Amino acid sequence: MARVLALANQKGGVAKTTSTLNLGVALKELGKRVLMIDMDPQGNLTMSQGINPDEVNPSMYNVLVQGVGIDDVIHAAEVDLAVASIDLAGAELALASVIGRERALTRALLSVRDTYDYILIDTPPSLGLLTINALTASDAVIVPVQCEYLSLRGLAQLEKTLELVRDNLNPNVHIGGILPTLLDARTLHGNEAVELLRSSFGDLVFKTVVRKTIKFAEAPVQGVSVIKYAPNSDAAESYRSLAREVLNGQKKI
Template sequence: PPMLDEHGPARVMAMCNQKGGVGKTTSTINLGAALAEYGRRVLLVDFDPQGALSVGLGIQPHELEQTVYNVIMERSVDVSGVIRPTSVGNVDLLPSNIDLSAAEVQLVAEVGREHTLLRVLRPVMDSYDYVLVDCQPSLGLLTVNALTASDGVIIPLECEFFSLRGVALLIDTIEKVRERLNPKLDITGILATMFDPRTLHSKEVMARVVEAFGDIVFDTVINRTVRFPETTVAGEPITRWAPRSAGATAYRTLAREVIAR
């Protein structure tokens, strides 16, 4: 992809699937790191109270005094004071921890509750090319905030039979948000994850996904490999932990597809 002379305004993408363990957080870190290798400035937003994105970047979330929670709930807290650099060049993080679990309830009483994340990200939008929001595994108000702030949604989908079941509900939610809150929202792509090339089952699920969703499925497929759990322990993206691995190559290919879309 061509290098950029100037940066921003950011394209915001929610990494979203209400099922847990499908590769949302892993894809947020590694797509972000791969986009950064192509010279893009990237902000990763941890929008899950579990803080797995923060941990995956080597940050201990329970030690943080301020997180995305303070930014969205306290008007006096400036987002740029809470965003921190990571060990990955061109990648910054807006971290999260368990405090965020209270926001789901507290936000309900706020005016413009669905637009809160959009509002707090606005001042930094010109500093980045991509903002990736790692959603929690639910379709609640925090996820609706992520969708309202986004231009696109990336749906990581595990290559398991039952994983297809929730996707209709997710797409329904995306359509409602588009109609009522954010007309520019689009599905950037569906990303098949945990693909096992040795099993017929994986191939069958993949065929059904392509049959059901067609062109919006990324050509890039992420294989199942123990390398990914290893990177979580290392607190680094796979592009740095194992730069020549198949997993790193796959996320670079995905980054090129995302830039092209």
């Protein structure tokens, strides 16, 4: 049975999408069967594999709202990818009147849980119904956090939402790991933010820290992961290191 991991943080620009893709590719390198799911109407994960969200049909919208089989929206990319399209933005509204609306993704994943070892869900920058669907379907959550003081505060709100999901929808879901991202290691501020994360959240914080580098902006333009774009870079190595941490069993992931 696949482990289902959501990458979530209601703040935008913290590397949720980048981390979903590169963790997925790194887990595949280690021999795991991986499915990625794009739950963000912006379709950045879909785009980052060179697929145009304006042209795909069907997409996760049809899966969530109309019960189309998830197999029908999985594209063979670097890693198997269930694609998003722009109409996913309408899914929150369309689902609002559906009974069991928070479990639409959970239901959709039943048919593929035996096909994969890991299912990674990229989520939008909000705590709306799409993110709730992701949290309800997940065993654990990986929270990418930008190494800046202000962005640390959003974690309390995410934890509150997780508590609600645990009480009402999925008793097991929890934060499995916090991933410091976008570290500018040359600045005192960046390093202090990592220290603050570690002193506040202890072992929950991955040992892996992803540094800021322009390679992460360049790779999606080519429609590939950083691991494919620059396989020998520190950037690629950081996500391989994250994948090893996910597999080594030291965290509840």
